[in-house]
Amino acid sequence: MIYRLANSRRNSNHRPFRVETLETKRCFSVSSLLETAETELAIVPSSEEYLQLAHSDDGHGGVVAIYENEFLSCTGSLLPTGRHILTAAHCVTYEGTATPFPESQYDTTVKFDLDGEFIVRDVVREEFHPNWDGTVAHGYDIAILELSEEAPAEADRYDIWRNIGSELGRSFTKVGYGLNGSGANGMDDDQLADSQNGLNVTARHLGENEYELGDSLLLAYDFDDGSSANALAALGYDSSTGLGPAREANLAKGDSGGPNFIDGLIAGVTSFGMTADEMPDVTPGVIDFSFGEIGVDTRVAAFADWVDSHLPPMQAAVDGTSNGTVITNDRTVRLTLEDSRWDATAIRVTANGTEIYSSNQVTDYLDIMLPSARAEYDVTVEVTYSDGSVKHDSMTVRYVRPDMQLNQGDTVTNTGRMSFDFANLASNAESFQVLVNGHTKIDWTSFQQSPFPDVQLNWKGTNYIQGRIRYADGRTYTIYRTIDYSSAQLEVNGGATVTNTGKWQPAINGIDSTAQRIRFKVNGYVVSDWQDVDGEYAVPRLNYRGTNYLQADIEYNGGITKSIYSRIDFVRPTILLNQGAASTDQRDIQVDLADVDPSAVSMKVAINRWDFSSVASQEVRSSFNVQLPAWHGRNYVNVQLTYEDGSTLWIYASIVLE
Numbered sequence: 081m082i083y084r085l086a087n088s089r090r091n092s093n094h095r096p097f098r099v100e101t102l103e104t105k106r107c108f109s110v111s112s113l114l115e116t117a118e119t120e121l122a123i124v125p126s127s128e129e130y131l132q133l134a135h136s137d138d139g140h141g142g143v144v145a146i147y148e149n150e151f152l153s154c155t156g157s158l159l160p161t162g163r164h165i166l167t168a169a170h171c172v173t174y175e176g177t178a179t180p181f182p183e184s185q186y187d188t189t190v191k192f193d194l195d196g197e198f199i200v201r202d203v204v205r206e207e208f209h210p211n212w213d214g215t216v217a218h219g220y221d222i223a224i225l226e227l228s229e230e231a232p233a234e235a236d237r238y239d240i241w242r243n244i245g246s247e248l249g250r251s252f253t254k255v256g257y258g259l260n261g262s263g264a265n266g267m268d269d270d271q272l273a274d275s276q277n278g279l280n281v282t283a284r285h286l287g288e289n290e291y292e293l294g295d296s297l298l299l300a301y302d303f304d305d306g307s308s309a310n311a312l313a314a315l316g317y318d319s320s321t322g323l324g325p326a327r328e329a330n331l332a333k334g335d336s337g338g339p340n341f342i343d344g345l346i347a348g349v350t351s352f353g354m355t356a357d358e359m360p361d362v363t364p365g366v367i368d369f370s371f372g373e374i375g376v377d378t379r380v381a382a383f384a385d386w387v388d389s390h391l392p393p394m395q396a397a398v399d400g401t402s403n404g405t406v407i408t409n410d411r412t413v414r415l416t417l418e419d420s421r422w423d424a425t426a427i428r429v430t431a432n433g434t435e436i437y438s439s440n441q442v443t444d445y446l447d448i449m450l451p452s453a454r455a456e457y458d459v460t461v462e463v464t465y466s467d468g469s470v471k472h473d474s475m476t477v478r479y480v481r482p483d484m485q486l487n488q489g490d491t492v493t494n495t496g497r498m499s500f501d502f503a504n505l506a507s508n509a510e511s512f513q514v515l516v517n518g519h520t521k522i523d524w525t526s527f528q529q530s531p532f533p534d535v536q537l538n539w540k541g542t543n544y545i546q547g548r549i550r551y552a553d554g555r556t557y558t559i560y561r562t563i564d565y566s567s568a569q570l571e572v573n574g575g576a577t578v579t580n581t582g583k584w585q586p587a588i589n590g591i592d593s594t595a596q597r598i599r600f601k602v603n604g605y606v607v608s609d610w611q612d613v614d615g616e617y618a619v620p621r622l623n624y625r626g627t628n629y630l631q632a633d634i635e636y637n638g639g640i641t642k643s644i645y646s647r648i649d650f651v652r653p654t655i656l657l658n659q660g661a662a663s664t665d666q667r668d669i670q671v672d673l674a675d676v677d678p679s680a681v682s683m684k685v686a687i688n689r690w691d692f693s694s695v696a697s698q699e700v701r702s703s704f705n706v707q708l709p710a711w712h713g714r715n716y717v718n719v720q721l722t723y724e725d726g727s728t729l730w731i732y733a734s735i736v737l738e
Contacts, residue, residue, distance in 0.1 A: 142236035143284055143339060144190040145257040146171060146203075146225070148181065155256040155338030156190060156225065157346055160237045160419070161391050165190055165225040167337030168349055168378065169208035170216060172223050177214040180206060190227065192235050193284055199235075202228040209386060216352040219297030221378045223337070224390045238339065239422040241347035242467065244381035247291045247299055253341045255286045256350060258334025289375070291348070299348050299377045340377055345422065348377030394419040394471040396461040401507045405476045409506040409549075409557060411452065413477065415461065416445040423466040431457040431477070454479045480504045484547035484559040490592045492564045495640050496537040497594070500547065502527070508552040515546040524550065537565045566590060570632045570646040578649045579677045581727055582621035586632060588613070588644075594637040601631040610635070622650045651675050655719055655733040663736035667708045671717055673731075676700060684720045692720045712737050 142158035144165060156167035172188070173180050181188075188203040208223035231237075241247065293300035340348035353375050380387070395418045398406040406413075415429065415437075424442035428435060437448045442463060450457060460474040483503040487493055502512065505527070514522040514535060521535045537543050547559040568591040572584050586600060595613040599606060608619050613634070622628050630646045653676040658669050671685075684695040685706060700721065708715045718732040 139236055139344070140255055140284060140286065141192065141194050141234060142231070142238055143255045143257075144192055145284070146337065147189045147191060148186050150187075150189075152257060152334060154336040155258065155334065155350065157238050157255075157339035158231050158235055159224075159387075159391060160239055162230040162235075162237060163227050164391060165203075165227065166238075166240070166339070166346060166349060166380075166387070167223050167225060168351055169212040169221045169223040170214070170351070171337045172206045172208060172225070173212070173214060175214075178208070178212050179214075180208070188225070190225065192232055194232065194234050199232050201231060204228045207390065209383065216376070217298075219295075219378065219382075221351040222349055222380070222383050222386070224387065238341070238344070238346050240380045240384060240387055241342055241345040242381050242384045242421070242423055244379065244384075247342060247347050247379070247381070248294055249290065249292075250342050250347075251288055251290045252347055253286055253288055254335070254338065254350070255284065255341070256335030256338035257284050258336075258338075291377075294379060297379055297382050298351070299379045300374055301377075302374050346380050349380060350375070351378050352376050388421065392418075394421070394461075394463055394473055396473040396475065398459065398475060398477055399506055399508045401475075405456075405478055407478045407480060407504055407506050408450070409480065409482050409504070409509070410551070410555065411450050411479060412447055413450065414445055414508075415448050417442070417461070417463070419463070419471075421465060424463050425466050426464040428462045428464075430460045430462075433458075450477065450479050454481065478504075482506070482509070482549055482557060482559060484545075484561055486545060486561055486563050488593045490563070492566055492590050493537065493592050493594075494566070494568050494590070494634070494642055495592075495594065495636050495638075496565050497636075497638070497640070498535045498537055498543075498545075498563060499594075500532060500535065500545075502547065502549070505549070506551065509549050510552050511550045513546075513548040513550075515548070517544050518546075537563075540565050567642065568592075568595075568632075568634060568644050570630060570644045572630060572646050572648045574678055576648065576678045578651050578675050579622065580651065580653050580675070580680070580721070580729055581677070581723055581725065582623065582650050583679065583723075583725060584619060584622060584628075584630070584648055586617050586619060586630070586646075587615070588632060588634070591634065592636075595634050596637060597635050599633050601633070603629050604631075622648075625650045649675075653677075653680075653721065653729070653731055655717065655731050657717055657733050657735040661735065663738050664708075665738045667710070667737065668705055669708060669717075669735060670703065670705055671719075671733075672703050673701070673719065676702065676721065677723075679724045680721045681724055682722045684722075686718045686720075688716050690718060692718075695720075697722070708735075708737050 144156050144158065145152055146154040146156050146165070146167060154167055154171035156165040156171075158164075159166055169178075188206065189200050190203060192199045192201070203225045205226035206223060207226075209220040212220040212222075289301045291299045291301050335350045336352075338350045339346045340350065353373055397416045397418070398413045399408055417427075426440050427438065427442045427446075429437040429448055431451055434451070436450065437446070439446075455478075457477045457479065458474060459477045460472060463471050465471070482505050485501050485503060487499050488501075498516075500514065502509075509527055511524045511526050512522070513520065513524050516535060516537060517539060522533065525532075542562055542564050545561040545563060547561070549557045549559070551557075569589040571587045571589055573579060574585075574587070588595075588598065591613065597610045598613050598617065599610045600608045600617065600619050602619075602622065603624065608617070611617060627647055627649050630648065631643055632645075633641055633643050635641045654674045656672045656674070658664055659672065680700045682697040683700050684692045684697055685704075686692055686695050687706060687708060688711070689695075706717060714734050714736050716732055716734045718730065721729045721731070723729070
């Protein structure tokens with residue numbers, strides 16, 4: 081039997097093909113091809129009056145026109161990822177070869193027709209099946225194009241048919257951007273001439289037919305008027321689809337790579353058309369896609385694994401987050417599935433190895449309940465498909481309470497300004513509200529606003545803070561905190577009120593973390609440069625004996641300066657014998673020291689001696705007893721104090737022993 085066949089890309093050079101065996105219900109075979117033909121396709125109805133446009137609002141917005149260097153070449157269909165187009169391999173390779181078009185010479189784009197709004201996406205990667213050899217009749221005429229960015233949200237996405245062997249006898253819907261015509265007259269040659277001259281004469285059309293023949297890689301159907309004279313009916317097949325003249329259609333130039341849908345799934349990719357001498361064609365010897373010709377598609381179910389391998393794997397997300405650690409503030413979380421397959425039959429979810437959900441109904445999302453304890457869980461999602469295959473995805477979910485931090489963890493503010501931040505927030509937390517002492521300071525504000533504005537406190541003392549969180553599902557959660565609005569305190573020498581050496585060491589207590597730098601004054605005079613607020617401050621010794629008035633100027637974020645005050649007396653310590661008595665008749669007397677500053681670390685006590693070198697040191701005591709020698713008359717009690725900095729100070733007093 082002699083056949084004529086044509087593939088589908090526009091404006092191509094042609095060479096002879098050899099058609100291998102095509103298994104059918106009756107072992108129908110296609111032998112050698114002797115003649116070539118033009119290689120473009122389109123939707124051809126039985127009559128031009130039945131030509132149907134495929135609109136985006138009827139589910140065909142994801143069927144795209146493929147352009148090479150701004151000329152319409154083929155048709156394709158958008159896969160569930162929104163980034164990949166399914167089409168024919170011969171649309172991206174030179175005629176009769178497996179040689180891809182060079183990127184340097186061909187600019188490939190796809191155009192989405194969303195009912196009059198045309199949106200173009202660049203193609204950044206083209207991959208055809210590794211077994212494609214350039215001969216359409218050998219099969220493997222399938223390719224995937226990757227887009228530069230995701231398709232418009234309005235464009236329909238399509239999954240593929242996976243149940244191989246169930247397509248025969250099923251009606252399908254064919255959609256494509258090819259040329260049109262009628263079954264009685266074939267393709268409109270005037271449109272072909274116009275398209276070859278670069279005119280835009282194409283639109284997206286649809287029609288129907290029925291798969292009647294198939295082998296492991298291909299599906300075939302005929303185009304007839306319902307009589308036994310046309311195509312497969314001539315070989316004894318019941319080739320009438322029963323669809324009627326308004327619905328039955330054939331492929332034509334430009335439809336290559338287009339989808340053929342069964343129940344909304346891509347069952348076939350338009351590949352080529354052919355005619356045979358034994359199948360009376362209304363236009364004998366010419367492949368014009370008229371009555372009496374046969375259309376052949378790539379059988380997509382045969383390539384399901386190959387298609388899946390080029391698409392992202394099944395991915396699960398909890399509360400909209402799929403990567404890294406997911407934080408939730410509620411025990412019940414929403415699990416969503418993104419999957420390029422439609423035939424899932426079961427789902428199972430575990431948390432730290434314990435099953436928390438299972439069902440034979442698999443939906444795009446479901447609400448699951450975590451174990452009761454707040455903790456970190458390894459959540460694994462397992463989805464089973466109709467062919468027995470299983471896909472897994474996992475993530476870490478932290479079930480925790482949200483937190484609110486004031487002034488970077490401070491419990492005090494010196495300026496009344498309060499900053500705040502939230503931690504451990506779930507991804508579905510949308511907005512917040514801040515109340516101070518029951519009064520709203522910040523009304524509901526999106527978490528997207530960053531940084532958050534500071535709050536100015538008015539009440540000196542303890543302020544009661546509420547941070548309210550509102551989630552996407554309308555739930556709210558309130559966090560309670562307190563913060564004191566109070567001044568910092570200037571402390572000198574660990575709280576001492578005197579210094580014996582003139583040395584003083586300031587410390588700032590109750591200072592908040594917004595303080596940036598500090599300087600000091602004594603008796604109104606600046607005695608230090610501005611320095612960092614780090615707890616170690618350099619100040620000079622006091623010069624004025626008596627009461628010294630100390631001041632610390634603190635500069636906070638935002639240029640706010642606050643001053644705090646203290647004082648210290650620069651005095652010599654004093655010594656009293658027997659509480660100031662001038663004489664005594666007892667050798668044992670009491671010694672009292674006063675105005676000794678805390679930096680004194682040791683003392684030496686000598687009686688009637690002024691050389692302390694051989695006197696042992698002892699701890700500093702404010703009151704102690706000594707025994708006078710048996711010397712009647714005036715006795716001198718001498719005390720040498722040693723301070724932390726190594727300096728010494730000598731004081732004495734006398735008493736008469738009667």
